[in-house]
Amino acid sequence: MDDKKSKxxxxxxxxxxxxxxxxAIDILKVQExxxxxxxxxxxxxPPFIKGVMNLRGAIVPVIxxxxxxxxxARPYDKLAVIIIVALGARVVGLLVDxxxxxxxxxxxxxxxxxxxxxxxxxxxxxxLAKVSGKLVALLDVERAVGHAxxxxx
Amino acid sequence: xxxxxxxxxxxxxxTGFLISASVSGAVGFIGIGGLDALDKMIGVLYxxxxxxxxxAKEAHGLQGVMGRDLRKVMLESDSKLxxxxxxxxEEEGQALAASIDRxxxxxxxxxxxxxxxxxxxxxxxxxxxxxxxxxxxVKGDVRGAVKALASFKGISDRLSxxxxxxxxxxxxxxxxxxxxxxxxxxxxxxxxxxxxxGGALLGLLIGFAISRMISRPLAxxxxxxxxxxxxxxxxxxxxxSKDEVGQLSAAVNxxxxxxxxxxxxxxxxxxxxxxxxxxxxxxxxxxSSGAQEQASSLEETAASLEEITSTVKQxxxxxAQANQLAxxxxxxxxxxxxxxxxxVAAMGGITEASKRIAxxxxxxxxxxxxTNLLALNAAVEAARAGEQGRGFAVVAAEVRNLAQRSATAxxxxxxxxxxxxxxxxxxxxxxxxxxxxxxxxVTSVKRVTDIVxxxxxxxxxxxxxxxxVNTAVTQMDQVTQSNASQTEELTATAESLAAQAAxxxxxxxxxxxxxxxxxxxxxxxxxxxxxxxxxxxKKAAAxxxxxxAASPASTSSxxxxxxxxxxGADFVEF
Numbered sequence: 001m002d003d004k005k006s007k008x009x010x011x012x013x014x015x016x017x018x019x020x021x022x023x024a025i026d027i028l029k030v031q032e033x034x035x036x037x038x039x040x041x042x043x044x045x046p047p048f049i050k051g052v053m054n055l056r057g058a059i060v061p062v063i064x065x066x067x068x069x070x071x072x073a074r075p076y077d078k079l080a081v082i083i084i085v086a087l088g089a090r091v092v093g094l095l096v097d098x099x100x101x102x103x104x105x106x107x108x109x110x111x112x113x114x115x116x117x118x119x120x121x122x123x124x125x126x127x128l129a130k131v132s133g134k135l136v137a138l139l140d141v142e143r144a145v146g147h148a149x150x151x152x153x
Numbered sequence: 154x155x156x157x158x159x160x161x162x163x164x165x166x167x168t169g170f171l172i173s174a175s176v177s178g179a180v181g182f183i184g185i186g187g188l189d190a191l192d193k194m195i196g197v198l199y200x201x202x203x204x205x206x207x208x209a210k211e212a213h214g215l216q217g218v219m220g221r222d223l224r225k226v227m228l229e230s231d232s233k234l235x236x237x238x239x240x241x242x243e244e245e246g247q248a249l250a251a252s253i254d255r256x257x258x259x260x261x262x263x264x265x266x267x268x269x270x271x272x273x274x275x276x277x278x279x280x281x282x283x284x285x286x287x288x289x290x291v292k293g294d295v296r297g298a299v300k301a302l303a304s305f306k307g308i309s310d311r312l313s314x315x316x317x318x319x320x321x322x323x324x325x326x327x328x329x330x331x332x333x334x335x336x337x338x339x340x341x342x343x344x345x346x347x348x349x350x351g352g353a354l355l356g357l358l359i360g361f362a363i364s365r366m367i368s369r370p371l372a373x374x375x376x377x378x379x380x381x382x383x384x385x386x387x388x389x390x391x392x393x394s395k396d397e398v399g400q401l402s403a404a405v406n407x408x409x410x411x412x413x414x415x416x417x418x419x420x421x422x423x424x425x426x427x428x429x430x431x432x433x434x435x436x437x438x439x440x441s442s443g444a445q446e447q448a449s450s451l452e453e454t455a456a457s458l459e460e461i462t463s464t465v466k467q468x469x470x471x472x473a474q475a476n477q478l479a480x481x482x483x484x485x486x487x488x489x490x491x492x493x494x495x496x497v498a499a500m501g502g503i504t505e506a507s508k509r510i511a512x513x514x515x516x517x518x519x520x521x522x523x524t525n526l527l528a529l530n531a532a533v534e535a536a537r538a539g540e541q542g543r544g545f546a547v548v549a550a551e552v553r554n555l556a557q558r559s560a561t562a563x564x565x566x567x568x569x570x571x572x573x574x575x576x577x578x579x580x581x582x583x584x585x586x587x588x589x590x591x592x593x594x595v596t597s598v599k600r601v602t603d604i605v606x607x608x609x610x611x612x613x614x615x616x617x618x619x620x621x622v623n624t625a626v627t628q629m630d631q632v633t634q635s636n637a638s639q640t641e642e643l644t645a646t647a648e649s650l651a652a653q654a655a656x657x658x659x660x661x662x663x664x665x666x667x668x669x670x671x672x673x674x675x676x677x678x679x680x681x682x683x684x685x686x687x688x689x690x691k692k693a694a695a696x697x698x699x700x701x702a703a704s705p706a707s708t709s710s711x712x713x714x715x716x717x718x719x720x721g722a723d724f725v726e727f
């Protein structure tokens with residue numbers, strides 16, 4: 001399990017869509033998948049933090065990955081879902097356009113992320129995989145969310 | 154001379170007669186003066202000279218009578234008679250004394266006075282001697298008486314000689330007076346002849362001048378007026394005086410100029426009338442040909458009108474048929490409209506059903522979505538479970554697969570339903586449009602029916618209108634015929650007018666109106682004669698046309714004229 005959790009390691013991934021692009025995160029980070037529900041906005045937060053939701057009594061902040069990755073704001077339709085991820089003790093909701101599939105990826109299928117230069121932050125991107133002719137970006141959830149939690153500070 | 158020229162004729166004549174009158178006045182005055190002088194001379198001749206001479210003669214006679222009576226006394230034998238005779242002698246002596254006194258009175262010249270003085274001296278002794286003689290004779294002393302008679306006789310002879318001398322002197326004076334009067338007469342006669350001759354000459358001269366002054370302009374005026382009478386109106390008199398004759402000349406000039414202008418105007422007018430009558434004739438001929446064309450056009454019009462009448466009848470029939478067809482079309486369209494309404498309602502039902510299907514598919518989609526989420530959660534749980542969850546993961550994957558398939562099916566149904574709904578919507582829209590179109594068709598057909606009805610009514614009106622037009626065309630035909638005949642009359646009138654204008658021109662051509670006139674007048678007269686020669690033929694032609702023209706004019710043309718429809722009335726007026 002720990003080996004599979006290694007960076008760029010093979011295993012089961014949950015794919016989702018942001019815009020027209022497919023992204024994938026490690027399925028073991030995923031706690032739950034919820035439909036898009038009403039959120040309670042919080043004051044004095046970055047725009048990509050859409051608010052908080054009540055998950056069986058627990059207050060869970062919800063991050064719009066689209067806005068987190070600077071892909072532009074867009075109204076969410078009924079296909080939008082919130083992926084609840086557990087990062088150690090922290091539980092965070094990721095608002096995405098739609099969930100696609102659960103895929104198995106071998107190590108060979110994963111390509112490392114291209115080097116784009118020091119000025120471009122690609123730390124959240126762990127690799128690229130080709131799935132049935134389409135490129136799927138593999139994301140490191142901690143970094144993606146960690147940046148997000150670090151950003152207001 | 155110019156002064157007298159500008160006087161009036163009366164003044165001129167008065168001047169002449171005044172001069173003549175003054176000449177005769179002078180003649181009379183001088184003649185009367187001469188006559189007075191002659192009368193005076195004759196008076197003197199009579200009172201002084203003739204009277205004296207006669208008195209001397211008488212005294213001489215008295216002396217002779219006295220001497221005889223004295224001798225009678227002497228010779229008287231009867232003494233009783235002698236005193237009476239002596240007394241008679243004495244009386245005769247007194248008468249002689251008175252006669253000698255008278256002679257003294259009549260004496261003018263010194264010789265006469267001397268003679269009378271001597272006579273008076275002799276008278277006293279003469280009477281004394283006489284008385285002596287008579288006294289002696291009365292006494293009867295004849296001798297003494299004869300002696301005394303001798304001395305008496307001497308004194309008597311001296312007295313007689315004195316008386317004779319006196320008488321001779323008086324005779325000489327008479328002759329002298331006669332000679333003087335003759336001289337005076339001669340002088341007077343010469344002067345009178347000179348004055349009369351001068352006066353006559355002067356009168357003649359003045360009369361000649363005045364008559365010349367009056368008669369020459371009059372003669373000129375008479376000559377000019379004679380030429381004017383011959384037709385020469387170019388005459389103009391020279392006006393060189395301000396008297397009545399000058400005024401007469403000026404008036405003659407004015408009158409001639411006035412008549413000349415009038416005649417020139419008349420000539421111009423007659424030329425105008427001539428050309429106008431020719432134009433009129435041409436216009437009348439044009440009208441005539443136009444009337445003929447009009448008549449043929451009217452016939453064509455009448456034919457066309459008959460065609461139009463049949464066409465209009467067809468039109469009316471067609472309109473009736475169209476009305477029936479339109480009614481049928483309307484029924485069909487109304488049925489179609491009802492069908493379309495039904496179709497619209499059915500489409501509405503289909504749409505409603507589609508909506509419900511869409512709702513159901515939405516629900517199915519939602520269920521598929523939730524199932525997918527549940528399956529994903531299950532997959533997540535299975536992944537967490539690791540190897541133990543492998544089978545579960547497979548089931549979860551199958552469930553997800555089913556969910557996705559149902560979602561896909563729902564999507565397809567949704568799409569199909571949406572397509573169906575869209576198509577139904579389009580169909581219902583089209584059906585609605587067709588229903589609307591059918592309703593419009595119904596209203597249009599109604600309108601068509603109305604219009605066709607109007608067309609039918611209009612066709613009827615047209616038919617009546619065409620009848621009226623037909624009547625009007627018939628009237629127009631009559632009017633055109635009367636027009637044609639009236640135009641012929643007009644042509645004849647225009648020709649006679651032209652002939653009269655030519656006659657007028659030839660009349661005017663007799664007058665000479667300007668220096669250039671004679672040639673123009675000659676041309677005019679020749680032209681006039683030419684037209685005049687041409688006229689009779691035209692007139693004859695017109696006359697031959699006239700009866701033909703007159704008969705329709707008398708029968709057919711009168712009623713339209715009476716109705717006041719005839720446009721030819723103008724020409725008739727003309």
